[in-house]
Amino acid sequence: MAIKTIELLKGCGSQEEIMEVLAAVASDMGDVIDDVSSLQVIPLKGAMTNEVFQVKWPSKNGGEVRKVLVRLYGEGVEVFFDREEEVKTFECISKHGQGPRLLGRFTSGRVEEFIHARTLSAADLRDPEVSALVASKMREFHNLHMPGAKKAQIWQRLRNWLGQAKSLCSPKDAKNFGLDNLDEEINILEKKLSEGYQEIGFCHNDLQYGNIMMEEETRLITIIDYEYASYNPIAYDIANHFCEMVADYHSDTPHVLDFKKYPGLEERQRFIRIYLSSEGNRPSNAKVNQLVKATENYTAANHIFWGLWGLISSYVNKIDFDYKEYARQRFQQYWLRKANLLDSPSIVSQDQTLNESLPSFT
CATH class of the missing domain: 3.90.1200.10 (Aminoglycoside phosphotransferase (APH), C-terminal lobe)
Structure with a gap:
């Protein structure tokens, strides 16, 4: 059952911005997201600093389901580390072939490659x-x-x-x-x-x-x-x-x-x-x-x-x-x-x- 993004991600920044980034990520994969109802958003448990969600949508050809991970930054975490430095670390590690790829960023979080593991x-x-x-x-x-x-x-x-x-x-x-x-x-x-x-x-x-x-x-x-x-x-x-x-x-x-x-x-x-x-x-x-x-x-x-x-x-x-x-x-x-x-x-x-x-x- 599809769950509207705005219902799960409310209060976590601009919904329009998040949707724009997800649409851009989908476009890079050759897909089109033109309706929020086509998204399925699943909260992932266990995070203690951020909130993380698996976001899925049907691919353009309909034979495959695309998956990405959306990370919403926790409140006040800037006291622990510099977010820009953390993103640079993320990108550098990715270039070393470690971990997921960074797919997109928005003000209150980012979109990452979903690791199939x-x-x-x-x-x-x-x-x-x-x-x-x-x-x-x-x-x-x-x-x-x-x-x-x-x-x-x-x-x-x-x-x-x-x-x-x-x-x-x-x-x-x-x-x-x-x-x-x-x-x-x-x-x-x-x-x-x-x-x-x-x-x-x-x-x-x-x-x-x-x-x-x-x-x-x-x-x-x-x-x-x-x-x-x-x-x-x-x-x-x-x-x-x-x-x-x-x-x-x-x-x-x-x-x-x-x-x-x-x-x-x-x-x-x-x-x-x-x-x-x-x-x-x-x-x-x-x-x-x-x-x-x-x-x-x-x-x-x-x-x-x-x-x-x-x-x-x-x-x-x-x-x-x-x-x-x-x-x-x-x-x-x-x-x-x-x-x-x-x-x-x-x-x-x-x-x-x-x-x-x-x-x-x-």
């Missing part, structure tokens, strides 16, 4: 065969040659986001989330985690299962959504992926994280061995364990990163997701695990206000 599920990340494919694809992604300085971007982004959080938050939230202490925490982490050699690669920085697609027959993996992508330590990106294994964004409580599902040592070692082996080299046990250790340490930075993201999002994003509760869990994990992760009890925060204000994790 399925989005992975939370359970897929724990499947050894699928996980091995993801590990190899991640290595390939990290080796992309992209514009910009090849240096860690995580620390400046954390400081920028902390500034945004302080400017947006109520005094109560600022106190409960310990924002006044985070400047020093970020400084300590940067100093500690930057010691010694670390490999820098072009990182996705948000490799949750919803941003990974797999073509069933060929088992080809495609990584999508590059809003947070930048150069960073590869250990940070792997740490992010491991942390995402505790989430199920398609559950009835998508904001609730179950850290009992965090991958065990053997699973982490297997993933990293495959990651390092994907270019034909056979890494030593020492090299594997070195990256395992670095990855574990970077989970600390990862928890602050997504804690700040959740807190800021609770003020700027209207998507139905309990961002603040999500942020509480990420900050709680940071404070609970920091000393063990970094092997340095002396840098445990003296401020216990945050731990006392956060719900206990079950």
Whole structure:
């Protein structure tokens, strides 16, 4: 049954502009869209920053159904990244033969090629065969040659986001989330985690299962959504992926994280061995364990990163997701695990206000 675009995309910018772009995209494919009723618009679940829709229409010859993906940018996301830079990244990655093509842009979003593959599920990340494919694809992604300085971007982004959080938050939230202490925490982490050699690669920085697609027959993996992508330590990106294994964004409580599902040592070692082996080299046990250790340490930075993201999002994003509760869990994990992760009890925060204000994790 056809669903009118204006009914599903209302309040998301100029309907006329969206229809003009879709008509232009259809024309490039040799089709004609002259009636909104010919469109079928299907909301896709799982997005936490944007709203995404599959849009379909019959081709001109009537024997094929065309599909594109329409992405509507979330409110307030400009506090997280520069949209123009993100689009440039999208186009550059596409030129490298990675991900979908950009088909059209409008003020509040864009039209992308629809990838004929399925989005992975939370359970897929724990499947050894699928996980091995993801590990190899991640290595390939990290080796992309992209514009910009090849240096860690995580620390400046954390400081920028902390500034945004302080400017947006109520005094109560600022106190409960310990924002006044985070400047020093970020400084300590940067100093500690930057010691010694670390490999820098072009990182996705948000490799949750919803941003990974797999073509069933060929088992080809495609990584999508590059809003947070930048150069960073590869250990940070792997740490992010491991942390995402505790989430199920398609559950009835998508904001609730179950850290009992965090991958065990053997699973982490297997993933990293495959990651390092994907270019034909056979890494030593020492090299594997070195990256395992670095990855574990970077989970600390990862928890602050997504804690700040959740807190800021609770003020700027209207998507139905309990961002603040999500942020509480990420900050709680940071404070609970920091000393063990970094092997340095002396840098445990003296401020216990945050731990006392956060719900206990079950």
